[in-house]
Structure formats: structure tokens, C-alpha cells
Amino acid sequence: MGYKADSYDVIVVGAGHAGVEAGLASARMGAKTLMLTLNLDSVAFMPCNPSVGGPAKGIVVREIDALGGEMGRNIDKTHIQMRMLNTGKGPAVRALRAQADKVLYQSEMKRTIEEQDNLTLLQGMVEKLIVEDGVCKGVITKTGAEYEAKSVVLTTGTFMRGRVIIGDLSYESGPNNMQPSVNLSHHLEELGFEMVRFKTGTPPRVNNKSIDYSKTEIQPGDEKPRAFSYETTEFITDQLPCWLTYTGEETHKLINDNLHRSPMYSGMIEGTGPRYCPSIEDKIVRFNDKPRHQIFLEPEGRNTKEVYVQGLSTSLPEDLQQKILKTVPGLENVEMMRAGYAIEYDVMVPTQLWPSLETKTVKNLFTAGQLNGTSGYEEAAGQGIMSGINAARNAQGREAVILDRSQGYIGVMIDDLVTKGTNEPYRLLTSRAEYRLLLRHDNADLRLTELGYEIGMIPKERYDRFVAKKEMIEKEMKRLEKVVIKPSEQVNAVLPEKSTELKEAMHAANLLKRPEVTYQEIHQLAPADFDIPEDVAEQVEIQVKYSGYINKSLQQVERMKKMDEKKIPDGIDYYAIGGLATEAKQKLDEVRPLSIGQASRVSGVNPADVSILLVYIEQGKIAKIAK
Amino acid sequence: MEYETIAAISTPMGEGAIAIVRLSGEEAIKIADRLYKGKQPLESVDTHTIHYGHLIDPDTEQTAEEVMVSVMRGPRTFTREDIVEINCHGGLVSVNRVLELVLRGGARLAEPGEFTKRAFLNGRIDLSQAEAVIDLIRAKTDRAMNVALNQMEGRLSTLIASLRQQLLETVAHVEVNIDYPEYDAEEMSKDLLTTQLKEVEKEIEGILVTARQGKILREGLSTVIVGRPNVGKSSLLNSLVHENKAIVTDVPGTTRDVIEEYVNVRGVPLRLVDTAGIRETEDLVERIGVERSRERLKQADLILLVLNYNDELTHEDEKLFEAVKGMDVIVIINKTDLDEKLDLDRVKELAEEHPMITTSLKNEQGVDELEQSISELFFAGEVESQDLTYVSNSRHIALLEQSRRTLEDALEAVESGMPVDMVQIDITRTWEILGEIIGDSVSDSLIDQLFSQFCLGK
Numbered sequence A: 001m002g003y004k005a006d007s008y009d010v011i012v013v014g015a016g017h018a019g020v021e022a023g024l025a026s027a028r029m030g031a032k033t034l035m036l037t038l039n040l041d042s043v044a045f046m047p048c049n050p051s052v053g054g055p056a057k058g059i060v061v062r063e064i065d066a067l068g069g070e071m072g073r074n075i076d077k078t079h080i081q082m083r084m085l086n087t088g089k090g091p092a093v094r095a096l097r098a099q100a101d102k103v104l105y106q107s108e109m110k111r112t113i114e115e116q117d118n119l120t121l122l123q124g125m126v127e128k129l130i131v132e133d134g135v136c137k138g139v140i141t142k143t144g145a146e147y148e149a150k151s152v153v154l155t156t157g158t159f160m161r162g163r164v165i166i167g168d169l170s171y172e173s174g175p176n177n178m179q180p181s182v183n184l185s186h187h188l189e190e191l192g193f194e195m196v197r198f199k200t201g202t203p204p205r206v207n208n209k210s211i212d213y214s215k216t217e218i219q220p221g222d223e224k225p226r227a228f229s230y231e232t233t234e235f236i237t238d239q240l241p242c243w244l245t246y247t248g249e250e251t252h253k254l255i256n257d258n259l260h261r262s263p264m265y266s267g268m269i270e271g272t273g274p275r276y277c278p279s280i281e282d283k284i285v286r287f288n289d290k291p292r293h294q295i296f297l298e299p300e301g302r303n304t305k306e307v308y309v310q311g312l313s314t315s316l317p318e319d320l321q322q323k324i325l326k327t328v329p330g331l332e333n334v335e336m337m338r339a340g341y342a343i344e345y346d347v348m349v350p351t352q353l354w355p356s357l358e359t360k361t362v363k364n365l366f367t368a369g370q371l372n373g374t375s376g377y378e379e380a381a382g383q384g385i386m387s388g389i390n391a392a393r394n395a396q397g398r399e400a401v402i403l404d405r406s407q408g409y410i411g412v413m414i415d416d417l418v419t420k421g422t423n424e425p426y427r428l429l430t431s432r433a434e435y436r437l438l439l440r441h442d443n444a445d446l447r448l449t450e451l452g453y454e455i456g457m458i459p460k461e462r463y464d465r466f467v468a469k470k471e472m473i474e475k476e477m478k479r480l481e482k483v484v485i486k487p488s489e490q491v492n493a494v495l496p497e498k499s500t501e502l503k504e505a506m507h508a509a510n511l512l513k514r515p516e517v518t519y520q521e522i523h524q525l526a527p528a529d530f531d532i533p534e535d536v537a538e539q540v541e542i543q544v545k546y547s548g549y550i551n552k553s554l555q556q557v558e559r560m561k562k563m564d565e566k567k568i569p570d571g572i573d574y575y576a577i578g579g580l581a582t583e584a585k586q587k588l589d590e591v592r593p594l595s596i597g598q599a600s601r602v603s604g605v606n607p608a609d610v611s612i613l614l615v616y617i618e619q620g621k622i623a624k625i626a627k
Numbered sequence B: 001m002e003y004e005t006i007a008a009i010s011t012p013m014g015e016g017a018i019a020i021v022r023l024s025g026e027e028a029i030k031i032a033d034r035l036y037k038g039k040q041p042l043e044s045v046d047t048h049t050i051h052y053g054h055l056i057d058p059d060t061e062q063t064a065e066e067v068m069v070s071v072m073r074g075p076r077t078f079t080r081e082d083i084v085e086i087n088c089h090g091g092l093v094s095v096n097r098v099l100e101l102v103l104r105g106g107a108r109l110a111e112p113g114e115f116t117k118r119a120f121l122n123g124r125i126d127l128s129q130a131e132a133v134i135d136l137i138r139a140k141t142d143r144a145m146n147v148a149l150n151q152m153e154g155r156l157s158t159l160i161a162s163l164r165q166q167l168l169e170t171v172a173h174v175e176v177n178i179d180y181p182e183y184d185a186e187e188m189s190k191d192l193l194t195t196q197l198k199e200v201e202k203e204i205e206g207i208l209v210t211a212r213q214g215k216i217l218r219e220g221l222s223t224v225i226v227g228r229p230n231v232g233k234s235s236l237l238n239s240l241v242h243e244n245k246a247i248v249t250d251v252p253g254t255t256r257d258v259i260e261e262y263v264n265v266r267g268v269p270l271r272l273v274d275t276a277g278i279r280e281t282e283d284l285v286e287r288i289g290v291e292r293s294r295e296r297l298k299q300a301d302l303i304l305l306v307l308n309y310n311d312e313l314t315h316e317d318e319k320l321f322e323a324v325k326g327m328d329v330i331v332i333i334n335k336t337d338l339d340e341k342l343d344l345d346r347v348k349e350l351a352e353e354h355p356m357i358t359t360s361l362k363n364e365q366g367v368d369e370l371e372q373s374i375s376e377l378f379f380a381g382e383v384e385s386q387d388l389t390y391v392s393n394s395r396h397i398a399l400l401e402q403s404r405r406t407l408e409d410a411l412e413a414v415e416s417g418m419p420v421d422m423v424q425i426d427i428t429r430t431w432e433i434l435g436e437i438i439g440d441s442v443s444d445s446l447i448d449q450l451f452s453q454f455c456l457g458k
């Protein structure tokens, strides 16, 4: 029944947000790549919120862009609204967020994939991997086709043994009633992988024409044109607004009275849900003193009347969902188009992965996205691009590329996953990054373009533009350090009112360090004799103004790097190291960190254990006790 | 291999009149030199030499300590790195101040066993000794943990834990504004932030003030037992400690070294000093007159002045009363089992307001009364012992100092109008440092806090 089909360098299973980045990256790096997915009409499908970006996540999109990925470019072409968030706070936490035209996002991404050289997009369900002696050699589909490959990437998301739950109704299904991926999940277990069950949910969708917007507040996009990609030059100007309304007493009473009908509280759901995306019934139980909760009404696109009801994620029965919706101001007469639901699915315990995203037990097999325990399109895409890069490099016999925690949120996320694991769907938050100040939205290109170019993801002309920008930033910073501003009436007139008067001559850079002084003013007082584009000015301002904090962070990074440079040889028998605490032995044995730095981040390993490990390694005894 | 410069107190606490703060690392000499004032800068002295001078607090520009500093350049040192040893007075307060100065100057507090670890990593200790190094790290850490736990039971740990919780809630609030900008949580304003941080700062300051007074340190109230030879000073120490720590004989001048013992008398922590440090010779008073000894006495929080009921009052006794004038004194008349030879009226006169206790240490009589008297003296006085928070060792004090400094940085940043996410860096750092004191630094707490404090979702 089976048949031998083509062979490839890399096969990517799945065309969700992780899969598309993996496939595109692999192909762009010159690897002959096959992308297999259940249904070609759901490439880059957004099963939940039609939105890309936000704090931390938006920075990931920029990092993907700087590495030559697609998400940023794609959303720039297909959004209905874009906003810069946190503009009132520091530069480290500013972030872009866009509302996507859901369908357009998909079709645009699909077109890019279809046009990409080296990349074949194919509909098919993978049910088995070809694994010989712990090495993955290809995949087998439901129709019996056997594809060979040097590397295989699994990005099968929430489809793995998916089970949808609405009230007391529950059935096997992928998201949005797509077919689930059952056999592949069982197969992974057979291969010896530890799988756990996670859960997530989505709110109902309603028809735009049935909403009374007069009872809501408008939430427009920014007037200033914005873009995720450093390459975008054309901006969408006609934006659609979102709308804000609230739940009320009536909503809460209705839910409280019907809690017994919730699968969450009847014990039907076994999977671990994310704390940061609780369902409305969860919110009302856990925060019962909060009189109201925000509800954002977000259009799902330009060519549809469907509206996403953010804030009402629920797995209550369908009839109850309809009633709940109607308690919300503006939704009194609403027509529900799709009911909200919860979905449970299988997840690979991510500590089974190396930081390259290759699995520890099966060589040449990589996994990325929601399958690894994360949640969110950007988180999926960020892992996707890294898995694609590393799968291609693996096929080409090259060393893996690993981003560290100071290089990007992507590095933070992958390090967290493979070092600490996660016991709930993992979402990126800016507070997960210890070097948040370095991982800014504005400098993702400065952090990663070089690397993108080196590994062949960024074309030469783009790289040249980048280098020119970088040089101009340096030149301008040097200039500001030299040029002196002398006190005068004119000067003090230019300085903002809050600023104390300039009394002594001062280097421009030092004046810029005053929190209230902007680059604009400095430039007025000491103009450069060359044109300074806005993005360069922004960099100069941030880098000069916050240099104190930035340098502190850089020192910490130095320390971390020193620890990360101390490699731990593979195959250590941690149980043979006498001084280690028992918990440390177990954890280290499970994670098998690649460096002392990584070891120090394993939970349950304390500084004394790290010291002992260090001593042991230096001692060279390792060789003797290697397994 | 180059490492950060580390520092630690390298003499056991409370043992000995001299304490050493040791620095090791590339910057050791530089850091010490910035504080040191002596005949010549330490950067220019020969290796393996020792120098007399003073440490100057760079913030106040005042002399902080009188010190002897040894400079040893690597690789001919224990760690193979540059090492500086600062010898200072043995009291906990002095040595803490020195440690604090070098930490502020850029050194990092050494982890338990870290000097040895470096010696090993830098090839100073040979491979066969690695096991021993590992044991040492383990043992030191465990001991530090034990000490920490023992000391930390009760008020201080509760206090620090609650300060951390306060900080965590503040940070979570800042974070929710950052990570969920559209969520309807109140914006963390400058004023709110300042108020919250100031509260914590005040608490930390409070702990430090008490800590600095030296009265609530593990070493306790410095209590000096004085008296002529053979009156029963060592016997008294033994009675209070409930153990035979000091040698007791009928030969006058038995005690030759200073004996210090820690004892908790009805809730009052005492560091008992049996004064042979004030060496007894034929002319006891003359010895006490020696400036240093007098100082030692002056530094004491409490004097236990022992007289012999079976002996006449001497000129030396009278001088002794004079020497302790104006201090907290308890007069103990010992050996009441023997015949009365002491002029009690005269003693009463000399004792003025000070409590007088009669004891027969031989028969274990009067010790209860003495203990009662000690505790009354302190519980009634300004020092409220039951409210005292025990800051056990210099490590904790150093960490408290650090945490106060980072908190000050945070407050300064708020004041100067820095964005809240910059301020957060210093607040989080403060939270981490306080965590080191109570051995708790679970990094996921913030995220836990975020989701329990705020109702977030889609």
C-alpha cells in the first residue's frame, strides 16, 4: 500500500505559524524543502485572536524579520489596524500590534510560500516518521507516501489528539472543527517521547451588523503609519477601528448561576490551561470582586462581518454563550456566528529538546510551535524560523544556530523551554527577559541582521542597507560625544521647560542623557552636517539616553556569556557526582545542559551545585565517568 | 581565567580581636586602593607586604576604620589572583563596615567556598584535591544555609519575606502595565511608585539601624565581666552559660585569654567577655587604666562587676567603680557562703543606682536573681529586646546594605523621570538581593504574582 515518494533535504510537517516560517527559512537557506499540511486552505490560519504583535510578541515579529522571516512582512501587507503600544513608557517595552485581516493574512502567506524557490507545498497527513536506530529519515503519510529527508520538522500545533469541548459536548477535533492528528501523536509516544495534555480556548464570533456600537468606545489605529518589517516601504492607511465594551453584573450573575454547566468545573477538562488566558467563567470565579471585565470587539477582516469578541473566551454550552453575549452593552441583539470552545491537545515535554530544537532521542528530528508547549502565533513563528534554519543546517552538515538570552526574545523563549520546561502553555512576557532593555523593538535589526546575513537568510542588498544604517548611528553617537553645547539664552530657550537651565558647557551626549531632553532638541542645538533618518535618530537617542542602564545590562550579559562559554561535555553521569544535591542530579540528568550557564538556569539547581559541577568538569574526571 | 573580584570576611565571626576581609580578583588592589589612605597607594606597593592606614568612606569622606592591609599579587597567592587582606578590629560592626565598603567599591560578595573554588579553577590546588573542594563547597553552603535558617526563623525572615512581597506586588503592577497595556489596571504613577518604594526603604533602613547598633547582632550585647583576681569571674561566666567553658581554679590570674561566650539570658542575647583581656597583674587598676582596655570597657553594653564578699574592699575595687562610671553596671557580690569581710555600706555608696546582686556561685545561689536583673535592665530600658530582629551575620548585613542601595537607585530614577521599565530593573534587583538573605529566589514568582494579582485574558 505504501509507495516511495520524493526525497528532500528538509520536510516540514504543518503549515501553521511555526511551519510556514520553518519551511520558508529552510528553503531560503538553499535546502530542498517539502511542506506537508492537512489542508492547503488553512495555511497560516489564526484559530484565535486575529492579531499579531503586542508586548514581547511584537518584538519577536521584528526579530523574525531581522532574521529574514516572513511574519512581519506578511502582516504589514494584510492588517486592518496597527498601533504602537506603551508609547508612554521606556523604549524597551514599546511594541507594535496589528489586527489582521485573517483571510488575507492566510492567502498572502500561501502565495509567498508557493512562489518560494526550493519549497514544495503539499496537502497530506503525516502519520508516522521513518526512524532507524534513533535517526529520523523521513515521514509516511496517511495515503502511504514515504518521503525521505535529512531533517524533519514537526509543527503540528493544537492538532495533536485534539479534543474540542463545549459545555458537556466533547469530540475529537483539531481547532475550528478541522480534523485532528491522532496517529502521529500516538506514534511520538511509541518513539519514547513524553507527552502531556494542555488546553486552550477561544471566544465566540458575532456578526458585525448586529452590534450597537453606540454603546461602546472606539479604539482606532495609530495615525502614523507603522510597520513590523524593516523592509516595508508601503503602508496601509485605511484602517478599521476596534471597539471596547464591558461585562456587567448581569453577565457575572448569569455565569455564576450556571457554573455547574461549565466543563471546567465539572472536571471534564484534564489539560492544563494558561493562567494568562483564562476563560470568562474562570475570571469570574477567581476575581469575583472585579465588577466588570473588558471586552474588545475586533473585526476579523475587511471582507467579512465576523467580529472576534476578545475577553469572552469560554467553553460554556452554546445556548448559554448566546445569553451571556446579550448581557454585554452593545451586544443586546447580537447574532453569534461561531461558538467559543476549549481545546485539549498533546504537547511534547520541551526539555526533551536540545536548544537547536532537535529532539534528544531521535536525531534529525526537530519540533517547533505549539507542539512544544507554547501558545501564540509569534511564539510559534519564532521557534519555527529557528527550527527551519537548524533543520537546513543539519541537512547541510553545519552546526546549529542558537540564540542566547541576550540576543532576542526568541533566545529567551527557547532557552526557557528546553531548560526549564513549562507546566502550562508558555506565553512570552517582557518580564521573562532579564535583559529586556537590550531586547528592544527598535533594535531587533541591530541584534540579528548580521546573523541573518551570515547564515544566508538576508540578501546582500538588504545587508548593505543595514550596515549603512549602523555606521550612521555610530557616527552620530561619536559626534554627540565630541560636540559641546555652551550655555546661552537661545540654548536655554530650546530646552524643554522642565529642564534645569544649562549653566556650564556640556557635551551634547551628556545633555541628551537628561530624561526630558530629546534628540530633536539636541539636533536643533548642534545640527549634524549630514541627513539623519528617523530610525537612526531614535537609536541614537535611546542608546545615549539610557546608556547607564544599558551598560549595566551589558555587564550582566558578559557574565552570562562567560558561563555559557563553559561547555559541559555530553554524556556526563550526573548521578556519579558525589557532591550534587539529589534534586540537581535528577534535573541535570533530564535537561542535559550544554553549558554551565544553561545548567545554572535549570530549576532546582543551586549555585553550590553549579560550583561543584564546574569543579568536576575542570577536573577532567568526566572522561572516566562518562557513560 | 579572569573572574569578577570577590570579597568576604575570612575570619570566623566573633572569634579573635582582629578580623580579616579578603578580596580576590583582577580588581582587588584597585578596589582596596580607592578606599585606602596610608603612606603610599596600594597599587604601587611591593607584593606580599603589609601596610598600616585607614579606610575612608568615599561617600562621606570620613575615616571609617583603622586597618592593616596586605597586598599579594597573583599568581603567587592562594587563588593565583591578586589578593588583598584588610585586617581590622574584630568587632562585628567594624568588619561589616569594611566589607560594606569593598562591596560598594565594586567587589561581589563571595559564595561559600568560592576562594577555594577559584584556587582550584586557577590550578592552584591539584586535581587530587578536587573531591575535598567539592565537599567544602557543599559543607560551607549547608552550614551557611543552616545558620541562615536558624537565624532566620521568626521575625526577620517574616519581615524580609513581606518586604519582598511588597516589592513583588509593585513590580507585578509595573509589569501588568507593560505586558497588558490595554488592560484596565491603574497606571503605576510616579507618586504611587515612590510611596511604595519609600515604605520598603524605611523598613530596610530600620533593620540596618538596629543591626548597626551592634546590639541585636548575633554577638549580642557586649557584656564584660570585671573584677579583681580570684573573685569568681570565670565561675560567673560558667554559671550564665550553664557549662564549664572557662577554667576555674583558686590560683589568682587563671584566666589568660579573652573568653567570649554567647548566651541568651531570658531573651537578652549576650556576648559574655571574661576579662582576662584586661590582664590582671599586681596592679589591676593600673592595667585597666591602659587606654585600650578602657576602650574595651567603654564599648561594652553591660558591665558585670564582681566583688568578693570574703575580702575587704581595696583601692583597686574603688578604681574599678570609677572606670565604669556612667555605664550599665550590675554589681555582683560573690562568695556569700563565706564570712562577710566586705564593707557593704561602702559598696552601696559606690554602686549608686546600679543593681546589686549577692551570689554564691559555688552553691549556685543568686544566679536566678542575676539573670532577672539583666533582663529587667534591658527590657525596661530603651532596648526592646523582644522586638529585636536578629540579623545574624555579616553576609546578611552586606546584602541588606546592597538592597538599600539598589532601592535608592530606583527612587532616584523615579525622581529623575526615568521610564517605569528602567526603574523596574532596580526594584527587581532589590527583590533578588533580599531573596538571597532568606535563601529564596524563585524566578517564576513574578509571573505567578502577575496572574494572581490581575485578571488577564482574552
Ligand SMILES: Cc1cc2nc3c(=O)[nH]c(=O)nc-3n(C[C@H](O)[C@H](O)[C@H](O)COP(=O)(O)OP(=O)(O)OC[C@H]3O[C@@H](n4cnc5c(N)ncnc54)[C@H](O)[C@@H]3O)c2cc1C
Pocket (backbone or CB within 6 Å): A013, A014, A015, A016, A017, A018, A019, A036, A037, A038, A039, A042, A043, A044, A045, A046, A047, A048, A049, A124, A125, A126, A127, A155, A156, A157, A158, A159, A160, A175, A176, A180, A181, A184, A200, A201, A202, A277, A341, A342, A343, A368, A369, A370, A371, A374, A375, A376, A377, A380, A381, A427, B458
Ligand atoms: C482554540 C484556540 C485558542 C487559542 N488561543 C490562544 C490564545 O489565547 N493566545 C495565544 O497566544 N494563542 C492561542 N492559540 C494558539 C495559536 O493559535 C497557536 O499558538 C499557533 O497557531 C500555533 O502555531 P503552530 O504553527 O504551532 O500550530 P498550528 O497553527 O496549530 O498549526 C499546525 C499545522 O500543522 C498541520 N498539521 C497538524 N497535524 C498534521 C499532520 N499529522 N500532518 C500534516 N500536517 C499536520 C495543521 O494542518 C496546521 O497547518 C489558540 C489556538 C486555538 C486552536
Ligand SMILES: Nc1nc2c(ncn2[C@@H]2O[C@H](COP(=O)(O)OP(=O)(O)OP(=O)(O)O)[C@@H](O)[C@H]2O)c(=O)[nH]1
Pocket (backbone or CB within 6 Å): B227, B228, B229, B230, B231, B232, B233, B234, B235, B236, B247, B248, B249, B250, B251, B252, B253, B254, B255, B280, B334, B335, B336, B337, B338, B359, B360, B361, B362, B363
Ligand atoms: N566559696 C566560694 N568559692 C567560690 C565562689 N565562686 C568562685 N569560687 C572559687 O573561687 C576561685 C576563683 O574562681 P574563678 O572563677 O577562677 O575566679 P576568677 O575571678 O576568674 O579568677 P582569675 O581568672 O584568676 O582572675 C575558685 O577556686 C572558685 O571555685 C563562691 O561563691 N564561693
Ligand SMILES: [Mg+2]
Pocket (backbone or CB within 6 Å): B233, B234, B235, B246, B247, B248, B254, B255, B274
Ligand atoms: Mg578567671
